[in-house]
Amino acid sequence: MLTDFIKGIWKENPVFVQVLGMCPTLAVTTSLINGLSMGLATTFVLVASGLAISALRKVIPDQVRIASFMIIIASFVTVVKLLFEAHIPTISTQLGPYLPLIVTNCIILGRQEAFASKEPVSRSLMDALGMGLGFAFALVVLGSVRELFYQGTIADVEILGSWYKSMIIMVQPAGAFISLSILVALFKKISSRG
Amino acid sequence: MELFFIFVAIVLTQNFVLHYFLGICPFLGVSDEMEAAFGMGIATTFVMTLTAIITWNINNFILEGFGVEFLEYVSFILVIASLVQLVEMFLKKYVPELYQTLGIYLPLITTNCAVMGLALFMVLRDYNFVQSAIFGFGAGVGFTLALIIMAGIRSELMEDAIPEPFRGTGITLLTAGLLALAFMGFSGLVPV
Numbered sequence: 225m226l227t228d229f230i231k232g233i234w235k236e237n238p239v240f241v242q243v244l245g246m247c248p249t250l251a252v253t254t255s256l257i258n259g260l261s262m263g264l265a266t267t268f269v270l271v272a273s274g275l276a277i278s279a280l281r282k283v284i285p286d287q288v289r290i291a292s293f294m295i296i297i298a299s300f301v302t303v304v305k306l307l308f309e310a311h312i313p314t315i316s317t318q319l320g321p322y323l324p325l326i327v328t329n330c331i332i333l334g335r336q337e338a339f340a341s342k343e344p345v346s347r348s349l350m351d352a353l354g355m356g357l358g359f360a361f362a363l364v365v366l367g368s369v370r371e372l373f374y375q376g377t378i379a380d381v382e383i384l385g386s387w388y389k390s391m392i393i394m395v396q397p398a399g400a401f402i403s404l405s406i407l408v409a410l411f412k413k414i415s416s417r418g
Numbered sequence: 419m420e421l422f423f424i425f426v427a428i429v430l431t432q433n434f435v436l437h438y439f440l441g442i443c444p445f446l447g448v449s450d451e452m453e454a455a456f457g458m459g460i461a462t463t464f465v466m467t468l469t470a471i472i473t474w475n476i477n478n479f480i481l482e483g484f485g486v487e488f489l490e491y492v493s494f495i496l497v498i499a500s501l502v503q504l505v506e507m508f509l510k511k512y513v514p515e516l517y518q519t520l521g522i523y524l525p526l527i528t529t530n531c532a533v534m535g536l537a538l539f540m541v542l543r544d545y546n547f548v549q550s551a552i553f554g555f556g557a558g559v560g561f562t563l564a565l566i567i568m569a570g571i572r573s574e575l576m577e578d579a580i581p582e583p584f585r586g587t588g589i590t591l592l593t594a595g596l597l598a599l600a601f602m603g604f605s606g607l608v609p610v
Binding site for chain 1: 436438439440441442443446452488489491492495496499500528529530531533534535538539542566572581582583584587588589590591592594595596598599602
């Protein structure tokens with residue numbers, strides 16, 4: 225059971241190893257806070273829909289399973305979107321259309337198809353938690369790196385000091401692709417050595 | 419003129435793949451061969467144009483008409499999924515040659531976030547019907563363009579000596595970054 229949890233965070237990390245869920249990963253990681261909120265929102269949807277689908281796995285007919293999964297996922301995304309709008313409206317605006325786009329995040333449908341629709345509730349919960357937190361971890365790392373090199377801060381705390389000139393490319397699309405590329409390569413290097 | 423700007427913006431300056439990061443999965447995964455990239459692009463453009471037209475009507479007449487905007491995501495994803503299925507069945511029956519070519523790419527389009535993103539952006543920007551249709555078609559063209567350029571570069575890359583950790587995803591993302599940088603050069607084309 226513990227291995228179900230651990231594998232998502234490191235060995236099968238959804239972003240660094242499986243290269244899934246790239247759209248939100250690249251789009252919202254302009255700062256640590258944004259990355260963290262996106263990661264947690266995705267974790268919530270992943271866990272909630274994993275629980276629901278795993279509990280309903282014997283009821284959902286095989287032919288329409290993808291459509292049923294999508295409706296369950298979309299309902300939980302609506303819940304998250306409404307919660308964000310009500311309680312943290314500033315982050316909700318910053319994430320913009322990428323928050324509802326959790327619906328089409330391939331990690332979520334992928335986990336339902338590969339795991340939750342076949343395994344009992346308890347294991348699915350562990351799997352969803354591990355994958356979700358692994359995703360959040362990747363977003364936090366990428367968000368911190370981009371924020372640090374953009375304006376020398378992490379979570380708005382000054383790290384590099386006032387001499388640092390802000391590097392606007394880091395919050396633009398090109399910076400997102402390049403930083404993720406370097407992180408993926410680093411991850412591969414580290415895990416191949418261990 | 420305004421319609422023309424919407425089209426140019428979505429193809430070049432605000433390309434779905436390189437500016438909004440939508441449709442990255444097929445962009446990184448499928449685009450190894452030119453022909454496959456082209457097939458995927460055409461199929462997606464087709465679905466995107468139809469999605470824009472249909473979701474506009476649903477959003478304006480059903481969701482807003484009955485005041486049930488909170489059903490936006492559920493209904494959009496249902497429309498997209500069934501649309502893809504419908505297109506697949508239609509092509510299979512009436513245009514079997516085209517179905518042969520596009521067949522394998524069609525089911526993948528449902529989970530392409532570019533299609534869902536298109537519907538969301540459309541609502542967010544309050545486009546009217548004609549603008550939405552142009553926007554949908556342009557987004558598809560932009561996606562195809564990015565996919566083809568990437569396929570061309572990747573087929574060249576295969577022969578190069580790339581450092582081990584960068585093989586595969588690393589170098590693809592780096593290439594995408596340089597492409598995004600190049601596309602930033604278009605940004606003066608459309609008045610903001």
